[in-house]
Amino acid sequence: MLHVNTYVPIYRTNKEGIMKSLIAIGATVAALTTLSATTASAQSATVTQIMERGTMLCSGHNGSYFGFVEVNDKNEWKGLDIDLCRALTTAILGDPEKAQIVPLSWAQRFPALQSGDVDVIIKATGWTMGRDTELGLQFSLPYFFGGTQIMAHGDLGITDATGLEGGTVCVEAGTTIERIVANYLQTIGVTTNNISYESAAELRSAYLANRCDAFAAWGPFLAVLRATEIDNPDAHVILNDQLSSEPIAAAMRQGDDGFVDMVNWTIASLLIAEEEGITSANVDEMVANPPNPRVARLLGVEPGMGERLGIRDTWAREMIAAVGNFGEIYDRNLGEGSPYKLERGLxxxxSHGGVLYAPILD
Amino acid sequence: MRMSYADTTQRLGLWAASFRKRGFGTPLASVISILVYGGLAYCIWLAVDWAILSAVWSAKDVARCGDTSGACWSVIDARHRLILFGLYPYEEHWRSTLACVAIIATVILSCFPAAWSAWRLAVLWVVGFATYYLLMEGSLLGLRQVTTDGWGGLALTLFLFSAVVLLGMPMGLGLALMRRSEMPVVRLFAMVLIDFIRSLPLLTTLFTAAVVLPILLPSWLEGDKIWRVIVAFALFFACYQAEVFRGAFQAIPKGQFEAGKALGLGYWSIMFRLILPQVFRHALPSTINMVVVTFKETAIVIIIGFFDVLASAKAAFGTGEWSPHYLEVYIFVAAIYWVFIFSLGQYGEYLKGRMAIAER
Incomplete structure (x- = not known):
């Protein structure tokens, strides 16, 4: 059985309200210090600090968070968020090994960012208005979208929610998911019988005991459950419908625009690399023989990529060689190359039916 | 005194007779006994079958875990190094192992009466801690440096626990003495401090030390997160321990202080030669209790991002391959805790017996 209760939904943490005042103090102090440090140079204060230190401080987890932050058998960090940190580290310092992962709990992550314990939070963190404004954070381009989805028994032979007409959908009581499911099914004109269960564990056993036809929850969580918990994963199908969507993004301290650019263009470059078919395997060929000017610019064959961020022109090339493009990172940690086999979907x-896009590389 | 063979058989015979009389005295009692003992035996059989007979032991046989109804100890085989050493670099685990041995040896050695003098204990613990720190940190011995961020698992739990008790115990004694002082300022200070810290939850204290202090303090005063947390935890421990000591002080008749003074002894002589030996004896049961609770409470550091034995256990089953086998991991961790806490409790019993000699 999975520890459903420890699976903290990405978009909320318990102690957030209490900590707002603490963080406000931190934000003021941090703002005062960065204010004096902001200069006209192309390189941001945070990037300069990371270079002087020689290591990049990223957020880890106090345990594991399936697919995003895990520890392997060799006691090393792995996961989608860890790989993004390594990508950023390679971009700035040229070596993925210089990423130092600081274990943080959910409650601790924002104060740790404000106090400078970490340079950036890449930790399945949802972009919310409260965090953006009251907590004094700055979010990057979203790199992941996770939302409410529905899993159904495979023998029903359905692939989307319209097939649930007249069926039974189980949801966890008192969560936003309950409302989202009711809204969505009403919108698409499907009538179902919805049953609420007090706990996620109860819900799960009800579903497995065939008391409901389908089960609604956070998408990646359903995928993990399907891949690891249920004896025959093929007996269950996650429907194509995306009932809601929360953008997951990297969080930074407010007030260092240069660093925000750095993180955004790290994510953007990983996406452009995937778009252009540049992988960790063929990056050297691409450098030797760039198929178009965009690739030439991205890989630093033509100058300009590094200067604007105040770092090396070849940073994207080194980064892709070290961790691969976004598609490779995804497949390794959540997709086909992982135990979870999570579809790309959103x-x-x-260009492949998702919502991830990069800004224009000019 | 060793029991003779005849004694043993006689005792067993008595025990069996009483069992027969109580359990099978009437027909109803017999029926109930058979049901209860049968049920108990069945439960034990289920547990043994699950844990041993049907279990899969090796990480290589993990594929068989899906077929068996027993435990899948493969997860422990594959992940025990993560549970014991957390994020410590894999190739350097011998250092973590030795460091654990050093701390455990220090604890065991200081349990022997031969070590019970102030300077012997001091030397022992300084050597023990230095060995631990040098091995774990590494740079001073010319080994690869591992910062405290990388420490974890059982090694970290043991370190936190022994550092907290070691720092907290003298602090607690000091606070208890201050609390009994005849100088009003000193007494008031101790009183306010103890009551203030005791009115805060441990979690808040640790969170403040780990997360809020670096925002407020200048960076040269910050120090390493692990030391801030240890000092805060030790202060918390000390405030409770001070109250334990205070209770023990109050158990000593006032006449003894007066007798000491009448003999012309100074404050410190009265304390060290007359009062404290009795205080320790009175405080012992509660102190063992405090120590055991503290050992278990170290698991709370998970919330400030330390990879203690419980956090690394969570990481151990927190991947797609191992997540179905969390029960085995929790049982393994529970067994580790049990070994340490049971030993602490048994040692407390031994001490009580030993100190009771003075009462006779």
């Missing part, structure tokens, strides 16, 4: 490139 997290595919815009």
């Amino acid at each position: 997290n595919n490139l815009w």
Whole structure:
């Protein structure tokens, strides 16, 4: 059985309200210090600090968070968020090994960012208005979209929610998911019988005992459950419908625009690399023989990529060689190369039916 | 005194007779006994079958875990190094192992009466801690440096626990003495401090030390997170321990102080030669209790991002491959805790017996 209760929903933490005042103090102090440090140079204060230190401080977890932050058998960090940190580290310092992962709890992550214990939070963190404004954070481009989805028994032979007409959908009581499911099914004109269960564990056993036809929850969580918990994963199908969507993004301290650019263009470059078919395997060929000017610019064959961020022109090339493009990172940690086999879905490139896109590289 | 063979058989015979009389005295009692003992035996059989007979032991046989109804100890085989040493670099685990041995040896050695003098204990613990720190940190011995961020698992739990008790115990004694002082300022200070810290939850204290202090303090005063947390935890421990000591002080008749003074002894002589030996004896049961609670409470550091034995256990089953086998991991961790806490409790019993000699 999975520890459903420890699986903290990405978009909320318990202690957030209490900590707002603490963080406000931190934010003021941090703002005062960065204010004096902001200069006209192309390189941001945070990037300069990371270079002087020689290591990049990223957020880890106090345990594991399936697919995003895990520890392997060799006591090393792995996961989608860890790989993004390594990408950023390679971009700035040229070596993924210089990423130092600081274990943080959910409650601790924002104060740790404000106090400078970490340079950036890449930790399945949802972009919310409260965090953006009251907590004094700055979010990057979203790199993942996770939302409410529905899992159904495979023998029903359905692939989307319209097939649930007249069926039974189980949801966890008192969560936003309950409302989202009711809204969505009403909108698409499907009538179902919805049953609420007090706990996620109860819900799960009800579903497995065939008391409901389908089960609604956070998408990646359903995928993990399907891949690891249920004896025959093929007997269950996650429907194509995306009932809601929360953008997951990297969080930074407010007030260092240069660093925000750095993180945004790290994510953007990983996406452009995937778009252009540049992988960790063929990056050297691409450098030797760039198929178009965009690739030439991205890989630093033509100058300009590094200067604007105040770092090396070849940073994207080194980064892709070290961790691969976004598609490779995804497949390794959540997709086909992982135990979870999570479909790309929304997290595919815009050109493949997803919502991930990069700004224009000019 | 060793029991003779005849004694043993006689005792067993008595025990069996009483069992027969109580359990099978009437027909109803017999029926109930058979049901209860049968049920108990069945439960034990289920547990043994699950944990041993049907269990899968090796990480290589993990594929068989899906078929068996027993435990899948493969997860422990594959992940025990993560549970014991957390994020410590894999190739350097011998250092973590030795460091654990050093701390455990220090604890065991200081349990022997031969070590019970102030300077012997001091030397022992300084050597023990230095060995631990040098091995774990590494740079001073010319080994690869591992910062405290990388420490974890059982090694970290043991370190936190022994550092907290070691710092907290003298602090607690000091606070208890201050609390009994005849100088009003000193007494008031101790009183306010103890009551203030005791009115805060441990979690808040640790969170403040780990997360809020670096925002407020200048960076040269910050120090390493692990030391801030240890000092805060030790202060918390000390405030409770001070109250334990205070209770023990109050158990000593006032006449003894007066007798000491009448003999012309100074404050410190009265304390060290007359009062404290009795205080320790009175405080012993509650102190063992405090120490055991503290050992278990170290698990709370998970919330400030330390990879203690419980956090690394969570990481151990927190991947797609191992997540179905969390029960085995929790049982393994529970067994680790049990070994340490049971030993602490048994040692407390031994001490009580030993100190009771003075009462006779």
